[in-house]
Amino acid sequence: MDADLLEDFSLGLYDIVSMESIPSMTDLTSVSIETTSGTLTLDYLEDSGLAYSDQYTWFWNQDGEETALDTDLAEDLVSTVTGLTWNACVDYQADEDSLGTYGLDIPAATITVEYTESTQVETNETAENGDPIYETQETPATFVLELGDYDGDTCYARISGSSMVYRVDGTVADTLLAAKGEDLLPQDVVLMDWSDVTSVEINLDGTTYSLEKTVQEETDEDGNTTETYVYQLDGQTVDITDALDSIQDLAVTGSDADATPGAEELSFTFYQDKENFPTVTLVFSQYDSSSCLVTLNGESRLLVSRTDLLDLVDTLQELLAE
Numbered sequence: 001m002d003a004d005l006l007e008d009f010s011l012g013l014y015d016i017v018s019m020e021s022i023p024s025m026t027d028l029t030s031v032s033i034e035t036t037s038g039t040l041t042l043d044y045l046e047d048s049g050l051a052y053s054d055q056y057t058w059f060w061n062q063d064g065e066e067t068a069l070d071t072d073l074a075e076d077l078v079s080t081v082t083g084l085t086w087n088a089c090v091d092y093q094a095d096e097d098s099l100g101t102y103g104l105d106i107p108a109a110t111i112t113v114e115y116t117e118s119t120q121v122e123t124n125e126t127a128e129n130g131d132p133i134y135e136t137q138e139t140p141a142t143f144v145l146e147l148g149d150y151d152g153d154t155c156y157a158r159i160s161g162s163s164m165v166y167r168v169d170g171t172v173a174d175t176l177l178a179a180k181g182e183d184l185l186p187q188d189v190v191l192m193d194w195s196d197v198t199s200v201e202i203n204l205d206g207t208t209y210s211l212e213k214t215v216q217e218e219t220d221e222d223g224n225t226t227e228t229y230v231y232q233l234d235g236q237t238v239d240i241t242d243a244l245d246s247i248q249d250l251a252v253t254g255s256d257a258d259a260t261p262g263a264e265e266l267s268f269t270f271y272q273d274k275e276n277f278p279t280v281t282l283v284f285s286q287y288d289s290s291s292c293l294v295t296l297n298g299e300s301r302l303l304v305s306r307t308d309l310l311d312l313v314d315t316l317q318e319l320l321a322e
Contacts, residue, residue, distance in 0.1 A: 019089050021163055023143055025082045027116040030173045033109045033179050035258075038131060040179050042074055052297065053191045054288070060181040069184040077184065081111050087154055091165040102165050103149030106231070109176050110146050110160070117141040123139035147173050155156035189250045189294055189304060190282050192270060194229060200244070202316065209233055209320050211240065228302060233320065243315050246317040247282070250312070254303040259293050261300055262286030266313055284309055 032041040041061040047054050051068035058074035059066040091098065099105040120134040128135055144160035146170075155173035158165050202209045211231040219225045231240050247268070267283040283295040284304070292309045294302040 014155040017166050019086050019114075019166065020159055020162060021314050022084055022086075023115075023117070023141065025113055025115045025143060027118065027138075028078065028082070029114040029116065029140070031078050031081065031110075031114075032112045033176055034112070035108065035177055040181055042069065042078065042184075049274070049276045052272075052274070052280045055191050055193065057185070058184075060184065062181070067181070069181070069188060070186045070188070071317075072077065073184045073187070077175065077179055078113075079142075080172055081113055084145070084172065086157075087167040087169065089103045089164060089166050090156070092163065094163050094165045095310055099148075099165075102158075104146055104156060104158055104165065107146035107148055109146065109173070111176060113145075115143070132306045147176065185301070187252050187302070188248065189252065189302060190247055190270075190280070191245075191267075192248065192280065192298060193272070194244070196274055198273055199271045200231065201271075202320070203267040204313065204316055204320065205262070208247060211238060238319055240316075240319050243319060246315075250308055252302050253267060253305050255301050255302060256287070256293070257301045259287060259300055260294055261293055265292055265309060266316070 006027075016310070028044045030041060030043045032039055043059045043061045043066065044057055045059055045066070046057050048059070048066075049057075050066045056068035056071065058069040058071060058078075058311070060069050085196075094102070094104070096105070114207060116138050116139075119137050119139070121132045121137045123135050125133045128196050146158050146160050148156035148158075148165075150170055150173065151154075151167065153170045154167040155170050156165055157168045157172075198213055200211045200213070202211070211233050214230050214232060215226050217225050218228065229241060231238050261283065263286045265284045265286060267281070270280040272278060272280065281295075281297055284292045285295065287293040287303060290306055291303040292306050294304060295301055296302075
């Protein structure tokens with residue numbers, strides 16, 4: 001008898017059972033993770049005006065109060081659900097009595113994803129070539145995942161309301177059960193939309209420098225026009241754009257949400273064309289011998305290298321003294 005045929009007959013029922021599909025969730029609205037310790041809700045909001053920069057699109061919803069989150073950290077967490085795959089099916093007829101076997105009678109975590117589902121529907125119209133014309137129809141949709149007990153390095157899971165129980169990687173449960181809003185807060189020293197900035201004030205060594213931004217247009221020989229930002233101090237152009245960009249590149253070395261700012265080392269006030277956030281304040285102050293504390297819009301949390309900051313101070317001193 002053919003060996004392949006024998007192998008086919010050796011498969012068990014759970015090897016051939018048709019597992020449920022996890023929907024493609026790309027146009028997200030919100031993700032909530034409910035555990036015994038509480039509920040973490042993340043809202044996806046583009047161009048919301050809820051943060052000083054529109055580059056922030058994920059927000060931590062606390063009783064309707066929205067707090068901007070780090071984009072990479074939030075998306076990594078969300079992808080744990082949207083990129084989920086089943087390892088194996090362990091039960092396809094689980095009922096209320098047997099769910100307790102898997103810890104799914106009272107789930108350790110319930111994850112709810114709200115998203116917009118797009119489908120192509122016929123319009124009952126045809127194109128000139130006779131082909132039907134379709135239009136995109138968008139409808140709100142919800143996916144609810146429940147996590148139960150661990151089983152070795154896997155965890156039991158099911159789609160809410162389903163009778164099918166699966167194993168998923170234990171790291172999925174690890175990540176979702178440990179998720180906290182505080183751990184998702186922005187890791188950016190500052191994240192400016194420079195196109196919205198109209199002027200900058202720099203406080204350095206007790207002196208305040210006020211720089212106005214102007215836009216210069218340059219047209220090449222092909223007629224293509226490009227815009228560049230130029231900052232002027234007392235009518236003189238200061239080549240400070242690279243230095244301002246380097247602020248955003250400062251590496252975060254740690255955090256201390258309970259720290260009290262020490263003596264100020266350097267500060268910025270960014271004025272921007274935004275109704276909700278016309279000014280953004282950024283202050284660097286002494287923390288210890290190797291770090292400086294960052295205070296952004298009055299909130300002190302992140303730390304940066306003191307050496308890196310002093311390098312920036314030196315650069316600014318040279319530029320502003322010219």
